[in-house]
Amino acid sequence: MKITILDTCRRVSKAGKPYVQAAFRSTNRSGQDWLGVGTVPDDLDGFVGEVDRQVVFGGNGSIFVMPY
Numbered sequence: 455m456k457i458t459i460l461d462t463c464r465r466v467s468k469a470g471k472p473y474v475q476a477a478f479r480s481t482n483r484s485g486q487d488w489l490g491v492g493t494v495p496d497d498l499d500g501f502v503g504e505v506d507r508q509v510v511f512g513g514n515g516s517i518f519v520m521p522y
Contacts, residue, residue, distance in 0.1 A: 455506070455509045456480065457471075457478045457479070457480075457504070458478060458503065459501055460477045460478055460479065461477050462474065462477075462494065462500055463475055471514065473491065474491055474494050474495070475492070476491070477489070478490055480509075491517065492509070492517030492519055493517070495519065495520070507520055507522070508520040508522065
């Protein structure tokens with residue numbers, strides 16, 4: 455899925471583990487634009503622009519961008 459990363463920030467979980475969170479936009483299969491906030495791999499920290507990655511939607515509404 456092609457996503458456009460708008461901004462990233464470093465966060466720390468309650469358990470003390472660091473992770474990177476990003477705001478991004480994309481287009482779904484029916485052609486509608488949508489915005490999302492999700493966890494991204496560390497290599498995308500500070501990156502702004504378009505990437506083509508797999509995106510996983512969790513059952514509780516969480517969004518994860520895969521590193522491949």
